[in-house]
Amino acid sequence: MTQSVRLLSLATAVPDHIITQSQAAEASARLFADRFKEFRHLARVFDNAGIGKRHAARPLSWFEETHGWQDRMEAYEEVASSLFVATATRALGQAGLTADQVDCVVTVSSTGITTPSLDARLAGQLGFRADIERVPVFGLGCAAGVSGFGIASRLARSRPGAVVLFVAIELCTLAFRLDELTKPNIIATALFGDGAAACVLRAGQGGMAEVESAGDHLFPDTLDIMGWKIDETGLGILLAQSLPPFAERELGPAIDGILARSRLKRGDIDRFICHPGGTKVLAAMENTLSMVPDTLDIERSVLADYGNMSSPTVLFVLERAISRGLPDRAAMIAMGPGFTASCVTLRRVA
Structure with a gap:
C-alpha cells in the first residue's frame, strides 16, 4: 500500500528592511511624478492595494539609485542565501530532522539567478549529504509556491521514507526599475515584497x-x-x-x-x-x-x-x-x- 505524503513542517522568513506603503508611495512620487505624466492617476494603486508594509532585500534608499544586473544579482545571492538557510533550518528543526537527513531539495525562485544554484552554494554550510538530489526550478513565478510544492510531494511519494525539503524564495523588490515609465512598473512598486518559506515533506505518518x-x-x-x-x-x-x-x-x-x-x-x-x-x-x-x-x-x-x-x-x-x-x-x-x-x-x- 502506498503511504501518503505528509507535510511535516513549515517555516517562513523575511528580510530585515521594512518599507511601509506610505513610504513606498512617497518615494515613488519623488522618483516618477515629474517624469511620467500618468503617475498621478496611477498613484491611487498605493491606497487600493490593501498593503500596509512589505519587507525588502535592501533599504529604501537603495531603490533611489541606479542599478544593473551585477549589483542586483549580488544582492539576490546574499539575501536569498540568508533566507534559504533561515527557513530550511527552522523547517528541519520543526520536523526534528537535520540537514544530513535530507534526500532531495526542491528550490523555486524567479527573481534572481545564481549558478551554481542556491542549494549547491549552501550545501556545505547547511550540511547536506554529497548524494542529495537537487531540483532548482526557475520561471514559475507566483504559481511556484503551489506547483513547486506539488513537485516536492510527487518526489516524496515516489521514494517512501525520503525526506524532501521544499524552499520558495523571491526577492521581487530587486526588479524595481527607475527607467521603466510604465503602468506595470508602478503597480509592481505598489504591490511586491520579498520573503521565503520552506517545507519538509515525507511519505509516512504524522505531520501537519x-x-x-x-x-x-x-x-x-x-x-x-x-x-x-x-x-x-x-x-x-x-x-x-x-x-x-x-x-x-x-x-x-x-x-x-x-x-x-x-x-x-x-x-x-x-x-x-x-x-x-x-x-x-x-x-x-x-x-x-x-x-x-x-x-x-x-x-x-x-x-x-x-x-x-x-x-x-x-x-x-x-x-x-x-x-x-x-x-x-x-x-x-x-x-x-x-x-x-x-x-x-x-x-x-x-
Whole structure:
C-alpha cells in the first residue's frame, strides 16, 4: 500500500528592511511624478492595494539609485542565501530532522539567478549529504509556491521514507526599475515584497497535513499576461491589466478540471488557500470559486503584512491557516506566468 505524503513542517522568513506603503508611495512620487505624466492617476494603486508594509532585500534608499544586473544579482545571492538557510533550518528543526537527513531539495525562485544554484552554494554550510538530489526550478513565478510544492510531494511519494525539503524564495523588490515609465512598473512598486518559506515533506505518518493531490492547468495563448522582460538593466515586469477579469472567467473551470483528475469536485473543498496576488485578484477568485465576499480573510491579512512576495506568499497563508486549524480538506491555489493555475489539495491529519 502506498503511504501518503505528509507535510511535516513549515517555516517562513523575511528580510530585515521594512518599507511601509506610505513610504513606498512617497518615494515613488519623488522618483516618477515629474517624469511620467500618468503617475498621478496611477498613484491611487498605493491606497487600493490593501498593503500596509512589505519587507525588502535592501533599504529604501537603495531603490533611489541606479542599478544593473551585477549589483542586483549580488544582492539576490546574499539575501536569498540568508533566507534559504533561515527557513530550511527552522523547517528541519520543526520536523526534528537535520540537514544530513535530507534526500532531495526542491528550490523555486524567479527573481534572481545564481549558478551554481542556491542549494549547491549552501550545501556545505547547511550540511547536506554529497548524494542529495537537487531540483532548482526557475520561471514559475507566483504559481511556484503551489506547483513547486506539488513537485516536492510527487518526489516524496515516489521514494517512501525520503525526506524532501521544499524552499520558495523571491526577492521581487530587486526588479524595481527607475527607467521603466510604465503602468506595470508602478503597480509592481505598489504591490511586491520579498520573503521565503520552506517545507519538509515525507511519505509516512504524522505531520501537519496529508498531501492528497496536485495538478496544473496551462492556458493557451496567454504569454502576455504575466512575466519578465530581460534587458541590460535587469528584469522588467510584464503584467496585463486583464488579469483579474481573466481569473474570474477562467480560474474556476481550470480548478474544476484539476480537481476532477483526482475525482474531486469544488464542493469537496472546505477551504481554498489562495495566493494573494492583489485585492482585485482575490475578489475575482472569490467570485469564480463561488465564495462569499471577504472569505479569503487570511489571504488579505498576509497581503497587508507582506505584500505579494510571489511564490512563498501562499505558504505564508498556509502557515496562518494551519495555526487557525485546517478543515478536513483544503486546496492551495496560485496562478503565475505561462499563464498557469496550480492546485494542491490537503487533508487534515487526525
